[in-house]
Amino acid sequence: xxxxxxxxxxxxxxxxxxxxxxxxxxxxxxxxxxxxxxxxxxxxxxxxxxxxxxxxxxxxxxxxxxxxxxxxxxxxxxxxxxxxxxxxxxxxxxxxxxxxxxxxxxxxxxxxxxxxxxxxxxxxxxxxxxxxxxxxxxxxxxxxxxx
Amino acid sequence: xxxxxxxxxxxxxxxxxxxxxxxxxxxxxxxxxxxxxxxxxxxxxxxxxxxxxxxxxxxxxxxxxxxxxxxxxxxxxxxxxxxxxxxxxxxxxxxxxxxxxxxxxxxxxxxxxxxxxxxxxxxxxxxxxxxxxxxxxxxxxxxxxxx
Numbered sequence: 697x698x699x700x701x702x703x704x705x706x707x708x709x710x711x712x713x714x715x716x717x718x719x720x721x722x723x724x725x726x727x728x729x730x731x732x733x734x735x736x737x738x739x740x741x742x743x744x745x746x747x748x749x750x751x752x753x754x755x756x757x758x759x760x761x762x763x764x765x766x767x768x769x770x771x772x773x774x775x776x777x778x779x780x781x782x783x784x785x786x787x788x789x790x791x792x793x794x795x796x797x798x799x800x801x802x803x804x805x806x807x808x809x810x811x812x813x814x815x816x817x818x819x820x821x822x823x824x825x826x827x828x829x830x831x832x833x834x835x836x837x838x839x840x841x842x843x
Numbered sequence: 844x845x846x847x848x849x850x851x852x853x854x855x856x857x858x859x860x861x862x863x864x865x866x867x868x869x870x871x872x873x874x875x876x877x878x879x880x881x882x883x884x885x886x887x888x889x890x891x892x893x894x895x896x897x898x899x900x901x902x903x904x905x906x907x908x909x910x911x912x913x914x915x916x917x918x919x920x921x922x923x924x925x926x927x928x929x930x931x932x933x934x935x936x937x938x939x940x941x942x943x944x945x946x947x948x949x950x951x952x953x954x955x956x957x958x959x960x961x962x963x964x965x966x967x968x969x970x971x972x973x974x975x976x977x978x979x980x981x982x983x984x985x986x987x988x989x990x
Contacts, residue, residue, distance in 0.1 A: 710888035713896060716863050741857035747902050747924045749860060752895025777894045781928045 698767050700724040703760050714756065717749060722793060724764055731757040732793040745788035750825065754835035755780065757794040758821040762839055765798070769808070773841050778818065780837035788825060788832050796823040807841075815843040845914045847871040850907050861903065864896060869940060871911055878904040879940040892935035897972065901982035902927065904941040905968040909986055912945070916955070920988050925965065927984035935972060935979050943970040954988075962990040 698706075700721040707714040707721070718737050723730040731753055738749035755777055766773040798804055803819065810817035818840045825833035845853075847868040854861040854868070865884050870877040878900055885896035902924055913920040945951055950966065957964035965987045972980035 706888075711886070711893050711895075713860075713863065713885060713893060716860065738860060739858070741853075742921070742923075746858050746860060746899070748858075748895065748899025751898040751902070752893070755894050755898070774889070776889075776934075777931055779928070779930045781926070783926045784924055787923075 697726060698724070698764055703764060706763070707756060707760070711756070713752070717752065719753065719756065721760060724760070727798040728795065729757055729761040729764070730793050730795050731760060732791065734791045735789070742787070743789075745792055747784060750784070750788060750792070750833055751782055751835070753792070754782065754794045754823040754825065754833065755837060757796045757823045758835070758837050758839060761796050761798065761821065762819070762841060765804070766811070766841060769811070770843070772843055773811075774843070775839055775841045778838045778840045780835060783834045784832070785834065786827065786829055786832040788827060790827070792825050792827065792832075794823050794825050794833075794835075796821055811841055817841055844873060845871070845911055850911060853910070854903060854907070858903070860899070864899065866900065866903070868907060871907070874945040875943065876904055876908040876911070877940050877942050878907060879938065881938045882936070889934070890936075892939055894931060897931070897935060897939070897980055898929055898982070900939070901929065901941045901970040901972065901980065902984060904943045904970045905982070905984050905986060908943045908945065908968065909966070909988060912951070913958070913988060916958070917990070919990055920958075921990070922986055922988045925985045925987045927982060929983075930981045931979070932981065933974065933976055933979040935974060937974070939972050939974065939979075941970050941972050941980075941982075943968055958988055964988055
């Protein structure tokens with residue numbers, strides 16, 4: 697398994713805008729990930745977090761968890777976002793973190809089984825930004841992993 | 844009505860990351876808008892456009908068209924994205940532009956009528972990125988405008 701620091705290095709070196717955004721990987725384990733960003737470089741006209749930056753953080757949070765999961769299988773997997781839905785429940789008024797937990801065991805097992813067999817599989821992940829006021833953002837993304 | 848240059852200035856001054864992204868408003872008229880970005884600052888690990896940057900450009904394309912539409916009504920309107928869905932059909936391999944056309948007349952009339960009466964209204968917009976290979980990205984966003 698890769699470490700949070702290694703994943704952050706992947707983001708910064710391969711997707712340059714994440715460096716500008718100040719994106720950090722705060723936590724990474726086999727079943728969960730937390731990715732954070734400061735408000736300042738990601739601010740909008742209302743002094744809250746810009747929806748585009750919020751989307752970037754959430755889509756990478758799910759991507760990072762899959763990258764970590766597949767890093768035990770192969771280093772040759774490509775992971776891309778195929779479709780996603782994002783709901784902005786509340787404005788994000790400060791530095792923020794997005795959290796993604798691995799879905800139920802059966803979904804992951806199916807994903808890995810199909811990936812090993814066909815070299816291509818998809819999986820749906822839920823990513824959330826939770827603030828002191830409650831769930832601020834819910835992101836649901838369908839990712840495709842392929843060799 | 845505001846000009847493309849004025850809208851671009853709004854983006855750059857109020858959402859700093861758009862300057863880093865190299866975002867430009869190429870065209871703005873009463874019924875359509877085109878917003879573009881170069882590939883280089885928005886690149887991902889596969890040397891195609893990063894999904895987060897694509898989302899940022901599409902969400903601002905719809906936002907810009909609404910901002911322009913409402914600038915004839917009032918300068919006090921707040922426009923926020925509430926919910927959106929984005930489909931990545933094809934990778935974006937070069938500088939790209941997102942296009943949004945005003946929806947059918949009746950939907951806009953209803954939106955403006957509700958906004959004038961209640962000071963709050965919502966509208967759904969479709970934004971697309973079209974490349975030489977066809978439609979690469981389809982974004983559908985529900986925006987809320989309020990006083």
